[in-house]
Amino acid sequence: MTAPIRCREDETFVLNLGPQHPATHGVLRVKLTMDGEYVVKAEPVLGYIHRMHEKMAEDRTFAQFMPNTARMDYLHALAYNHGYVLTVERAAGIEVPERAEYIRVITVELNRLTSHLLWWAAFLLDLGGFSPLLYAFDDREQILDLLERVTGSRLTYCYFRFGGVYNDIDDDFITGTRNFIKRLRSRLPRLYHDLVTKNIILIKRLKDIGFVSKEQCRKYGATGPLLRGSGVQFDIRKNEPYSVYPEFDFDIPVYDEGDCMARYMVRMDEIEQSMRIIEQALDKLPDGPVRAKVPKILKPAAGDYYAAVEAARGSFGCRLVCNGDKSPYRLKLRSPTFSNLSLFGEVAEGMLLADALAFMGSLDLVIPEIDR
Amino acid sequence: MSEYWNDIFGGTKSLLVGLGITAREFFKPVVTEQYPWEVPVMTPRFRGHIELVKNAETGKPNCVVCGMCMRSCPSGCITLAGKKPEGEKKKVLTQYELDFTKCSLCGSCIESCNFNAIQFSKDYNLASTRKEDYLFDLLKRLEEQS
Amino acid sequence: MDTSIWRPILYLIGFMAFAGVNAAWLGWAERKGAAHIQRRNGPKEVGPFGLWQPLADGIKLMTKQLLIPSGTDDILFRIAPILAMIPALTSMVVIPFSGNIQARSIDMSVLLIFALASIGMFAILLGGWASGNKYAVISAARVVSQSIAYEIPMLITVITIVMITGSTNLQDIALAQQGGFWHWNIFRLEGGHFVYMWIAFLIYFICSVAETNRAPFDMAEAESELVAGYMTEYGSMGFGLFMMGEYLNIVVGACMTTILFLGGWGSPFGFLPGIWWFLIKIYILIFTIIWIRWTYPRTQIYKLLNLSWKILIPFSLVNLLVTAAFIKVF
Numbered sequence: 139m140t141a142p143i144r145c146r147e148d149e150t151f152v153l154n155l156g157p158q159h160p161a162t163h164g165v166l167r168v169k170l171t172m173d174g175e176y177v178v179k180a181e182p183v184l185g186y187i188h189r190m191h192e193k194m195a196e197d198r199t200f201a202q203f204m205p206n207t208a209r210m211d212y213l214h215a216l217a218y219n220h221g222y223v224l225t226v227e228r229a230a231g232i233e234v235p236e237r238a239e240y241i242r243v244i245t246v247e248l249n250r251l252t253s254h255l256l257w258w259a260a261f262l263l264d265l266g267g268f269s270p271l272l273y274a275f276d277d278r279e280q281i282l283d284l285l286e287r288v289t290g291s292r293l294t295y296c297y298f299r300f301g302g303v304y305n306d307i308d309d310d311f312i313t314g315t316r317n318f319i320k321r322l323r324s325r326l327p328r329l330y331h332d333l334v335t336k337n338i339i340l341i342k343r344l345k346d347i348g349f350v351s352k353e354q355c356r357k358y359g360a361t362g363p364l365l366r367g368s369g370v371q372f373d374i375r376k377n378e379p380y381s382v383y384p385e386f387d388f389d390i391p392v393y394d395e396g397d398c399m400a401r402y403m404v405r406m407d408e409i410e411q412s413m414r415i416i417e418q419a420l421d422k423l424p425d426g427p428v429r430a431k432v433p434k435i436l437k438p439a440a441g442d443y444y445a446a447v448e449a450a451r452g453s454f455g456c457r458l459v460c461n462g463d464k465s466p467y468r469l470k471l472r473s474p475t476f477s478n479l480s481l482f483g484e485v486a487e488g489m490l491l492a493d494a495l496a497f498m499g500s501l502d503l504v505i506p507e508i509d510r
Numbered sequence: 511m512s513e514y515w516n517d518i519f520g521g522t523k524s525l526l527v528g529l530g531i532t533a534r535e536f537f538k539p540v541v542t543e544q545y546p547w548e549v550p551v552m553t554p555r556f557r558g559h560i561e562l563v564k565n566a567e568t569g570k571p572n573c574v575v576c577g578m579c580m581r582s583c584p585s586g587c588i589t590l591a592g593k594k595p596e597g598e599k600k601k602v603l604t605q606y607e608l609d610f611t612k613c614s615l616c617g618s619c620i621e622s623c624n625f626n627a628i629q630f631s632k633d634y635n636l637a638s639t640r641k642e643d644y645l646f647d648l649l650k651r652l653e654e655q656s
Numbered sequence: 657m658d659t660s661i662w663r664p665i666l667y668l669i670g671f672m673a674f675a676g677v678n679a680a681w682l683g684w685a686e687r688k689g690a691a692h693i694q695r696r697n698g699p700k701e702v703g704p705f706g707l708w709q710p711l712a713d714g715i716k717l718m719t720k721q722l723l724i725p726s727g728t729d730d731i732l733f734r735i736a737p738i739l740a741m742i743p744a745l746t747s748m749v750v751i752p753f754s755g756n757i758q759a760r761s762i763d764m765s766v767l768l769i770f771a772l773a774s775i776g777m778f779a780i781l782l783g784g785w786a787s788g789n790k791y792a793v794i795s796a797a798r799v800v801s802q803s804i805a806y807e808i809p810m811l812i813t814v815i816t817i818v819m820i821t822g823s824t825n826l827q828d829i830a831l832a833q834q835g836g837f838w839h840w841n842i843f844r845l846e847g848g849h850f851v852y853m854w855i856a857f858l859i860y861f862i863c864s865v866a867e868t869n870r871a872p873f874d875m876a877e878a879e880s881e882l883v884a885g886y887m888t889e890y891g892s893m894g895f896g897l898f899m900m901g902e903y904l905n906i907v908v909g910a911c912m913t914t915i916l917f918l919g920g921w922g923s924p925f926g927f928l929p930g931i932w933w934f935l936i937k938i939y940i941l942i943f944t945i946i947w948i949r950w951t952y953p954r955t956q957i958y959k960l961l962n963l964s965w966k967i968l969i970p971f972s973l974v975n976l977l978v979t980a981a982f983i984k985v986f
Contacts, residue, residue, distance in 0.1 A: 209614075290555040290556055294614070332531060337524050338517065
């Protein structure tokens with residue numbers, strides 16, 4: 139719903155949304171030029187949580203940088219672990235045992251579930267519904283308990299190693315995961331769809347709000363649910379398969395509408411697809427070692443290496459330039475939300491403040507990942 | 511026009527369904543853990559800050575002061591020192607300090623250790639307003655434990 | 657009726673005490689209700705079931721420094737919270753809790769209550785304006801447009817009730833509904849007409865939720881958009897008074913709904929004295945309001961106005977016309 143806006147210079151005022159604001163979920167600042175409740179111009183301002191992760195990589199060994207990857211996108215930390223590990227493995231030519239690959243897929247997908255559940259919860263909070271937040275957290279807590287049992291931490295996992303994973307999963311984890319999937323399947327239709335997705339207030343707030351076209355996605359390099367919500371079928375897991383993803387049967391949900399509701403539905407469908415992947419991986423889980431023999435200090439040959447993975451928010455790319463030393467010469471991390479946020483200024487123009495914030499919520503921003 | 515009536519009837523129905531769901535949740539038991547009264551048990555792989563491991567036979571730390579943990583730490587939060595007493599082959603640990611303010615609990619130190627000398631503790635009640643409280647003297651901690 | 661000056665004063669003190677206790681403990685009820693809907697415990701440390709929590713909160717709020725930011729309109733900033741509380745308290749004067757428990761039976765009591773409710777809206781407008789905060793000003797502007805939009809259907813439905821009863825005195829309106837639930841305005845089974853009055857009840861109830869700025873219509877304090885809306889700059893008891901004003905408005909709204917539609921103190925079956933039925937009815941309504949708040953996401957300002965102008969106002973107008981026709985014909 140975009141009403142025509144009169145944009146007289148002397149009638150607008152500047153509203154600083156953030157760096158401390160309940161809707162920005164972190165220290166993002168958006169400088170809004172407003173005409174009453176209409177946004178005339180929106181300018182995201184970054185840099186409040188810049189920690190120089192890329193520079194830090196340059197004076198650490200390859201293994202020492204592992205904990206940093208989890209601290210970028212703290213909601214889908216394992217995908218970032220995965221992207222970095224894949225790049226280094228490509229550089230050093232390390233073979234990963236099959237069981238380790240399966241464990242990686244299972245944990246990454248579980249982590250994707252937590253990320254989507256938390257997005258759902260936080261998005262509903264942006265829209266003013268508080269109870270769904272705690273229902274989603276109840277489910278998310280179950281996954282965190284499972285992952286804590288294998289990885290040892292609850293949020294900033296540092297579980298993957300070059301050539302495998304830190305340690306093996308046990309039977310308790312497998313039965314726990316199966317039980318959890320059963321539980322989430324039984325809760326999804328009622329607590330998620332009946333309570334929220336079909337709610338008239340939510341539909342009215344999300345339908346036709348925040349339209350993002352395919353061209354805009356291409357222009358800004360948007361990926362992830364944002365791109366798939368705009369009708370482009372692109373998912374690194376299918377388009378440039380890595381790890382053991384080709385062995386699983388799963389769909390890439392795509393919606394053509396391009397509005398907030400489409401992005402919402404893409405994520406809700408991805409929850410179901412992730413559960414399918416986990417179930418298949420648990421069924422096919424082979425025996426064997428979980429970690430290949432890898433020297434403690436890696437010295438990959440000089441060269442330029444790249445790997446990309448599909449994180450919950452879009453494709454995370456990792457480009458590594460080595461000069462034969464024990465630490466990277468240059469590490470460039472391509473984080474999906476940075477591109478996704480760049481859209482915000484253009485799309486939010488002419489929106490109401492409330493709609494602009496609903497749109498921002500549907501982008502699923504994680505600020506530490508934008509400002510690496 | 512039909513959309514108008516759909517919005518009214520369908521909308522009202524969806525709202526009533528929502529109320530029904532929250533009403534049912536209202537009568538279900540509480541799922542939260544009442545923290546100070548119920549203390550969670552940490553899983554075996556829980557990563558607390560590190561602590562030294564005692565040798566079961568000698569009662570001394572397993573550590574041989576090789577310094578691998580110090581070198582593998584990404585943040586440089588481990589300081590250790592040892593000396594070789596007269597007439598012995600191995601070095602003996604005299605100082606092992608962990609600066610927990612810098613530690614990110616990655617576990618690189620434990621992985622790099624070949625002598626099973628350090629492990630994750632299960633402490634999680636670590637809140638303080640003073641920075642000095644996080645400079646752990648692990649050797650002293652080991653003595654206090656025994 | 658006794659016209660001595662003591663009767664209204666004593667009753668007023670009694671009602672104020674009732675209102676104050678309600679304003680404080682509804683906060684507890686809200687937190688407890690929300691907690692159980694979300695499968696948490698809510699307040700439980702202070703006293704049994706956390707029942708003394710409002711006292712602890714009150715002490716905390718009162719001992720905090722009254723901070724007035726620079727650049728605010730000092731006088732208005734101080735007046736606004738008081739103004740939010742007073743009209744709601746004053747409306748308690750004319751509400752009949754039972755046939756003889758009422759401070760003052762005024763002939764125009766319905767009008768008086770709606771006039772006072774509008775003053776409550778002014779308090780928010782003044783508070784938002786005086787804060788000199790952009791979020792607060794946006795919130796104040798939202799409150800006004802919302803109030804105007806929702807007072808119209810609300811008053812139209814009230815006119816319907818006034819037409820049926822033939823009086824603007826709340827006491828008379830309640831008296832006309834005595835003798836079993838089929839006499840209540842919401843059902844009105846006798847005579848066969850007015851069976852559609854539940855639609856009027858729904859319109860009135862939605863409007864009273866919107867009038868008191870409760871979720872899903874809490875546009876004024878939409879915390880994810882406007883931080884805390886008109887209360888952004890308020891701390892200590894200024895904030896406390898706004899909160900109490902909000903809860904008092906809920907109590908008044910529930911009392912009005914009970915009197916206008918649910919038969920006032922009239923018992924549906926005949927046992928228990930009237931005052932208990934009145935209290936039961938208002939607390940059921942209050943709980944419903946809390947329940948609604950913790951179920952739905954927030955609407956958006958245009959959707960809110962659409963609901964009022966496109967659905968509630970036409971429906972209430974049709975309702976008014978049909979009722980007028982029935983009264984004239986039968």
